[in-house]
Amino acid sequence: MAHIPENIFPIHDRSLSREDRERLLEQKGLCLWFTGLSGSGKSTIALELEKSLYNSGWKSMLLDGDNVRTGLNNNLGFSQEDRKENIRRIAEVNHLMIEAGLIVLNSFVSPTEEIRSLAREIVGEKNFKEVFVNTPLEICEARDVKGLYKKARAGEIKNFTGIDSPFETPEKPFLDLKTEHKTPQECVEEILNALKL
Numbered sequence: 001m002a003h004i005p006e007n008i009f010p011i012h013d014r015s016l017s018r019e020d021r022e023r024l025l026e027q028k029g030l031c032l033w034f035t036g037l038s039g040s041g042k043s044t045i046a047l048e049l050e051k052s053l054y055n056s057g058w059k060s061m062l063l064d065g066d067n068v069r070t071g072l073n074n075n076l077g078f079s080q081e082d083r084k085e086n087i088r089r090i091a092e093v094n095h096l097m098i099e100a101g102l103i104v105l106n107s108f109v110s111p112t113e114e115i116r117s118l119a120r121e122i123v124g125e126k127n128f129k130e131v132f133v134n135t136p137l138e139i140c141e142a143r144d145v146k147g148l149y150k151k152a153r154a155g156e157i158k159n160f161t162g163i164d165s166p167f168e169t170p171e172k173p174f175l176d177l178k179t180e181h182k183t184p185q186e187c188v189e190e191i192l193n194a195l196k197l
């Protein structure tokens with residue numbers, strides 16, 4: 001049960017329900033949670049998927065570091081506490097967007113089982129589809145899209161996931177997406193098939 005602050009009285013019989021909103025949008029609200037190393041392809045795949053969904057008439061919203069860290073979470077850093085708060089807020093936003101009937105795509109490293117469990121708990125098990133963007137570290141590092149691995153190896157970035165901070169392999173992802181020998185579009189097809197969309 002969610003923590004309810006003092007003097008806040010949630011209205012349980014709101015005139016419109018999630019089901020009403022979903023009926024209007026002709027779809028079910030859902031959270032797709034992309035987890036994986038930096039450079040594994042989370043954003044590339046999520047962006048492609050978003051375009052594909054849009055072209056087929058699905059209503060979605062993509063959340064990633066670019067639109068979350070610059071606004072809602074621009075007062076948070078990268079300490080353990082702040083990383084947890086970052087994910088907590090993102091998950092709460094998912095909760096609201098799902099109530100609105102949207103398909104929410106999330107692109108965040110979210111390296112630990114603890115942090116992913118927190119998101120799953122807030123979003124709700126049945127709404128939460130974890131997609132493990134499974135790309136070997138060597139490949140992510142060779143791509144080094146943002147030059148971050150080079151900096152981490154040089155000691156210029158501390159606690160970088162995959163280098164000096166662990167990435168815990170998801171235990172039971174909805175989809176274990178092995179990207180190594182696939183194009184982003186093939187990855188998108190695999191997700192759409194798994195979702196039966």
Ligand code: ADP
Nearest residue numbers: 037038039040041042043044145179182183184
């Ligand atoms: P992340 O969001 O996980 O940090 P990015 O999406 O920013 O990763 O970067 C992934 C890079 O890998 C991009 O340059 C992309 O073009 C490339 N890439 C190659 N093959 C794939 C694939 N099958 N899926 C996703 N990205 C791929």
